[in-house]
Amino acid sequence: MALQVRVAGTGKYLPGQQITDEQMDAQLQLRPGWVRKKTNVITRHFIDNETASEMGAKAAERALAEADLTFADIDCLVCASGTMEQPIPCTASLIQRAMGQEDSGVPSFDINSTCLSFVAALDVMSYMIHAGRYARVLVVSTEVASKGLNWEQKESAALFGDGAAAAVIERSAPDAASRILSASMKTYSSGARYSEIRGGGSAKHASEYSKSTEADFLFDMNGEAIFRMASRLLPDFLKDLMTASGASIKDYQVVIPHQGSAMAMRLLRRKLGISEEQLMYITPDHGNTIAASIPxxxxxxxxxxxxxxxxxxxLLGTSAGFSLGGIDLVY
Known part of the structure; x- marks a missing residue:
């Protein structure tokens, strides 16, 4: 079912500390050129003293300005991120406070599907707008990957960057072209262990942290297994998504994937028939910014x-879980 919901404005924020591929080569104790060849990430941004909520607030304010709105026009704030600033409270409430809106009463909560969090939030909240529950929703993805990298896993550590992005979504006019045509998400938890942080929750509480258990509290990824799973499942997933809205790949002006890696981008183009002109590729100067990469x-x-x-x-991507997700929309 098509939904009369549109993206009214977007915003982005990157922290000031830029880390080049040469610096990453040195950090990882690798020969010069290794990071660029393996990942094609030339520059990524890491936080210094900033927090995820502060980054999210800045991206949110830019999205509101782009939409010619203020926070008073917003009915709900959703943080759609794979990393949390702290376990409690939800990051959305911290973003609200960082925006100076702590007494606004605007409902604020998180939706987390790791790298697909923005896609999941856009899907769920568009139905809330369609139903009339909210008129406008501010969706913010703000990610600090740099704090949880395992520097022993060199290929994955070289991929990531920090940053935030936000979008204001609202009901579009009945006669407007802008709408969400179809959306889909599928999860195959046989791949749940391929990308995880085991520690920090109730299974391995923070109180159990020690030098000997440190690896459980850092990001752990089996890139080859994820690649194989995505390669097998993505073609049929996309076929079903496009069938739901009667589309072919040539109908899209732009395809915006999760910027997982250069290898993932090559897979998308080869397996799904996406042309170079269609593909929105920002990996070289952003890195993998988890859920913030799609917005x-x-x-x-x-x-x-x-x-x-x-x-x-x-909008198309994969996430830990193992999940696939996509949204077909008219901007």
Whole structure:
């Protein structure tokens, strides 16, 4: 079912500390050029003294300004991130406070599907808008990957960056082209162990942390297993998503994938028939920013003039779980 919901404005924020591929080579004690060859991440940004909520607040304020709105126009704030600033309370409430809106009463909560959090939040909250529960929702993805990297896993450590992106979504006019045409998400938990942080929750509480258990509290990824699973499942997933809205891959002005890795981008193009002109590829100067990568790609596509009102866009990605998700929309 198509939903009369549109993206009214987007915003992005990157922390000031830039880490080049040469610096990452040195950090990982690798020969010069290894990081660029393996990941194609030339520059990524890491936080210094900033918090996830502060980054999210800045991206949110930019999205509101782009939509010519203020926080008073917002009915709900959703943080759609794979990393948490702290276990309790939800990061959305901390973003609200960082925006100076701590007494606003605006409902604020988190939706977490790791790298697909923004896609999941856009899907869920668009139905809330369609039903009339909310008129406008501010969705914020803010990620600090740098704090949880396992520097012994060099290939995955070289991929990630920090940053935030936000989008304001609202009901579109009945006669407007802008709408969400279809959305889908599928989870295959046989791959749940391929990408995880085991410690910090109730299974391995923070009180159990020690030098000998440190690896359980850091990011752990089996990149090859994820690649094989995505390669097997993505073609049929996309076929079903496009069938639901009667689309073919050529109908999309831009395809905005989760910027998982250069290898993932090559897989998407080869397996799914996405042209170089269609693909929104921001990995070289952002890295993998987890859930923020898709809204960052959307923001950049709009800013660069690669999509305009009335043009069709595909958001697509995978996440830990193992999940696949996508949204077919008219911007």
């Amino acid at each position: 960052m790609g959307l923001h950049e596509a709009i800013r660069q003039g690669r999509i305009r009102r009335g043009e069709r866009v595909l």
